[in-house]
Amino acid sequence: MYSFSNKAEFGEIVRPDLKQYGGRLILYGAGKVAEVVDYVLRQRGIEYLCFCDTYRAGGTHCGHPVISPEELERDYPGVPVLITTIHHRSIVELLEAHKPREILDSVPLLVDVDFSGWGKTGERMTEEWAVRTITSYLITMLSAQxxxxxxxxxxxxxxxxxxxxxxxxxxxxxxxxxxxxxxxxxxxxxxxxxxxxxxxxxxxxxxxxxxxxxxxxxxxxxxxxxxxxxxxxxxxxxxxxxxxxxxxxxxxxxxxxxxxxxxxxxxxxxxxxxxxxxxxxxxxxxxxxxxxxxxxxxxxxxxxxxxxxxxxxxxxxxxxxxxxxxxxxxxxxxxxxxxxxxxxxxxxxxxxxxxxxxxxxxxxxxxxxxxxxxxxxxxxxxxxxxxxxxxxxxxxxxxxxxxxxxx
Missing domain, CATH: 3.20.20 (TIM Barrel)
Structure with a gap:
C-alpha cells in the first residue's frame, strides 16, 4: 500500500464522489500520471468518457479515446475535468479561459494507492516507476503552495x-x-x-x-x-x-x-x-x-x-x-x-x-x-x-x- 509521506501538509483532503457524474468525466493529460489515475478509477468502479491531450489527440490511452482541447470545448461543454498531468497549473489556466466547468485535481486519488493489483490488467510501467510518477506529481502539487x-x-x-x-x-x-x-x-x-x-x-x-x-x-x-x-x-x-x-x-x-x-x-x-x-x-x-x-x-x-x-x-x-x-x-x-x-x-x-x-x-x-x-x-x-x-x-x-x- 502506497501512502504519500507528506500528505498531512495538504491539510484536509476532500475526496469528491466521482461516481456522481455517472461516467461524464474527462481526464486531462494522457501520460504516466493518467495511467495510475486510470488504475485507481478502475479499482473504485468509476467510469469516464475519454482523455484530453494536445499531443496525443486522435489516439488512445488506457483503452480510452484521446480528444484535443478544441474538441473538449466544442463537443463537451460543462463536462467536469479531472487533471491527470504534472503540468497542473498551465492546464487550469487554459480551462479557466474558456466556458465554465468543474475542474478537479488528482491529489485525493493518489495520496493512498493500493498497488496489489498493479500489472495484472495491462499497466505498462513497473510499480516502482508508478510510485515515483505519483510522488513527483504530489510533490509538485504541494510545492505549488x-x-x-x-x-x-x-x-x-x-x-x-x-x-x-x-x-x-x-x-x-x-x-x-x-x-x-x-x-x-x-x-x-x-x-x-x-x-x-x-x-x-x-x-x-x-x-x-x-x-x-x-x-x-x-x-x-x-x-x-x-x-x-x-x-x-x-x-x-x-x-x-x-x-x-x-x-x-x-x-x-x-x-x-x-x-x-x-x-x-x-x-x-x-x-x-x-x-x-x-x-x-x-x-x-x-x-x-x-x-x-x-x-x-x-x-x-x-x-x-x-x-x-x-x-x-x-x-x-x-x-x-x-x-x-x-x-x-x-x-x-x-x-x-x-x-x-x-x-x-x-x-x-x-x-x-x-x-x-x-x-x-x-x-x-x-x-x-x-x-x-x-x-x-x-x-x-x-x-x-x-x-x-x-x-x-x-x-x-x-x-x-x-x-x-x-x-
Missing amino acids: KPVHFQELTVYLTQKCNLRCLDCSAMVPYYVSPKHYEPEIITRSLENLLSYAGVQFHEISLLGGETLLYPDLEKVLEFSLSISKNEQVSIVTNGTLIPKENLIPLMQHPRFFARISDYGTLSIRKRELIEFFEKNSIKYELDNYVEWYENRQHLIDPCSEEEAARKYKACTGIKYRVLSNGFFFPCCKAAHLCQLGIFHATPENSIDCLSPDGLHERLRVGLQRFEEGSHIDICHRCYGTPQIHPDKMVSPAVQTAGLLHLL
Missing part, C-alpha cells in the same frame, strides 16, 4: 560519459573537452543554497554524464546524505559500470536509491549491476525506456516575449531545479547552454551559490524572480526542454560518433 519547496534538485557532477547519446538531456556530445566539476564547488554551493530559510527539495539527484565515472562521488554522496532538508538522494547510471566497494556503505543509507537507465544492449552490465544492488541491499529502480523525447534542436531565432513566457512556464512548472558548477538555474537547458559557453551565467538567468557576500539576499531575490517572473533572457533563444515537445519522440540512446555543434 510553497514557493521555495521543490520536487527535485539535479546536481551535475560531470560532463563525461562513456556513451554518446544523440538526444542526451545533458547535451554530452556537444562538449569539446568534457570535465568533472570540483567536489568543493559542488558541496559548498549545495550547502549555501540549502542554508536559505525555507528552501527544501524532496530529492537531490546526482547526475552526469555518467555518475559512476565521477572520481569524487563518495565525497559528494556522503555530503548530500548528511543534509536533512531532503527526503531522498539518488544517482542515475546507464548500466555500464559497477560502483566501487567504498560506495556500498553510503548506498545502503535508507534515504539513498539508484536509478538504472535501461538502454537495452548498450547497458552491458545491467544484470551485474542489479545483482550488485540486491546482494548489498541497496534500493534501486530500473527505468525501461522504449522512447525518448527528441533533443536535437536547442537554439532558435529570437522569439517574442509571449512565446518566451510560454516556454518558461512549461519548462519550470514541474518544480525541478538545477545546480551546475556553483550556479542555481531554473531549468537544465539554461544550465547546459551556459556551461557550453553559448550564454553566460548572470543574475538574470541564475544564482551564484558560491560567493558568500550577500548570499541570502541574492537567493531571496533570485528565487522570487524565478518563481514569479515570466521568463529568463535565455528563453528568447532556447528551443525549450524536450518535454514540452512531446510530439517528437525517438528511439532511446541512439549513439553518435562525432562532436555535435550548436552553432
Whole structure:
C-alpha cells in the first residue's frame, strides 16, 4: 500500500464522489500520471468518457479515446475535468479561459494507492516507476503552495560519459573537452543554497554524464546524505559500470536509491549491476525506456516575449531545479547552454551559490524572480526542454560518433 509521506501538509483532503457524474468525466493529460489515475478509477468502479491531450489527440490511452482541447470545448461543454498531468497549473489556466466547468485535481486519488493489483490488467510501467510518477506529481502539487519547496534538485557532477547519446538531456556530445566539476564547488554551493530559510527539495539527484565515472562521488554522496532538508538522494547510471566497494556503505543509507537507465544492449552490465544492488541491499529502480523525447534542436531565432513566457512556464512548472558548477538555474537547458559557453551565467538567468557576500539576499531575490517572473533572457533563444515537445519522440540512446555543434 502506497501512502504519500507528506500528505498531512495538504491539510484536509476532500475526496469528491466521482461516481456522481455517472461516467461524464474527462481526464486531462494522457501520460504516466493518467495511467495510475486510470488504475485507481478502475479499482473504485468509476467510469469516464475519454482523455484530453494536445499531443496525443486522435489516439488512445488506457483503452480510452484521446480528444484535443478544441474538441473538449466544442463537443463537451460543462463536462467536469479531472487533471491527470504534472503540468497542473498551465492546464487550469487554459480551462479557466474558456466556458465554465468543474475542474478537479488528482491529489485525493493518489495520496493512498493500493498497488496489489498493479500489472495484472495491462499497466505498462513497473510499480516502482508508478510510485515515483505519483510522488513527483504530489510533490509538485504541494510545492505549488510553497514557493521555495521543490520536487527535485539535479546536481551535475560531470560532463563525461562513456556513451554518446544523440538526444542526451545533458547535451554530452556537444562538449569539446568534457570535465568533472570540483567536489568543493559542488558541496559548498549545495550547502549555501540549502542554508536559505525555507528552501527544501524532496530529492537531490546526482547526475552526469555518467555518475559512476565521477572520481569524487563518495565525497559528494556522503555530503548530500548528511543534509536533512531532503527526503531522498539518488544517482542515475546507464548500466555500464559497477560502483566501487567504498560506495556500498553510503548506498545502503535508507534515504539513498539508484536509478538504472535501461538502454537495452548498450547497458552491458545491467544484470551485474542489479545483482550488485540486491546482494548489498541497496534500493534501486530500473527505468525501461522504449522512447525518448527528441533533443536535437536547442537554439532558435529570437522569439517574442509571449512565446518566451510560454516556454518558461512549461519548462519550470514541474518544480525541478538545477545546480551546475556553483550556479542555481531554473531549468537544465539554461544550465547546459551556459556551461557550453553559448550564454553566460548572470543574475538574470541564475544564482551564484558560491560567493558568500550577500548570499541570502541574492537567493531571496533570485528565487522570487524565478518563481514569479515570466521568463529568463535565455528563453528568447532556447528551443525549450524536450518535454514540452512531446510530439517528437525517438528511439532511446541512439549513439553518435562525432562532436555535435550548436552553432
